[in-house]
Amino acid sequence: MRHDDLADVNCSVARTWAVVGERWTMLVLRELFRGRRRFEVIQDQLGLGRSVLTDRLRTLVEHGVVVREPYQDSPRRHEYRLTPKGEDLYPLLVAMIRWGDRWSTDGDPPVVLEHRGCGHEVDLRLACPACDRDLGRRDVTAVFAPDAW
């Protein structure tokens, strides 16, 4: 199977990975979540090649995660913004930050996510809404559909 075929299998992990699972993609999304919308600004921050960034942004636009919009005429310039579908990747970004904080950081974490207003650090919780309890991986069982990949 080719990596590009992941979009077509009946697995939500695979279909998500078909959108974000190329080198650099989550870093490009990090920049967009940070409010950096212009090609050159993102490229400068990440220090990656022009053709790679062009390709990643094109994929994100094709999947409806990002829109490319003009912000200036003569010369015409475009910027990139997250759509609601793109904004909805925020929990995935937070999960990455949290894992990196726990397992790869030497001292203080490079970024703290605070609840705007109250100032407390936010949390990403796996929980049961019925029992109102936080869960670990062992508390969860995966029930596959008959046609799941």
Place this chain on the structure above:
Amino acid sequence: MRHDDLADVNCSVARTWAVVGERWTMLVLRELFRGRRRFEVIQDQLGLGRSVLTDRLRTLVEHGVVVREPYQDSPRRHEYRLTPKGEDLYPLLVAMIRWGDRWSTDGDPPVVLEHRGCGHEVDLRLACPACDRDLGRRDVTAVFAPDAW
């Protein structure tokens, strides 16, 4: 910058991506979370090349996410298991499943994650522990350390 250098910058997204951000890696982890531990079984399911799977597993072992252990002598055979560091990637996998469910699934989701025991579907929530409230992305502000990348 090279993709491999992401492990060394002061950003938890980048450091996480240095571990999981290659083509196929999250799919390999999906298989391991599903309890598939043997090279051939994982390769058969994903339909990817032997050298690619070898490379991805080697990276995961190097980062302490997976251990490679013998399960048989003569001939010697190995299997792969998630370490606690690897198990802790579960929220990231769940975030991917949820996003795929919401944005890429036509009908019923291919897998439902249930609270073992009570049977209700589990949830991944961004929340403020102080206010005991679920939060959206706009409720969160990112405070960067002075030396953050």
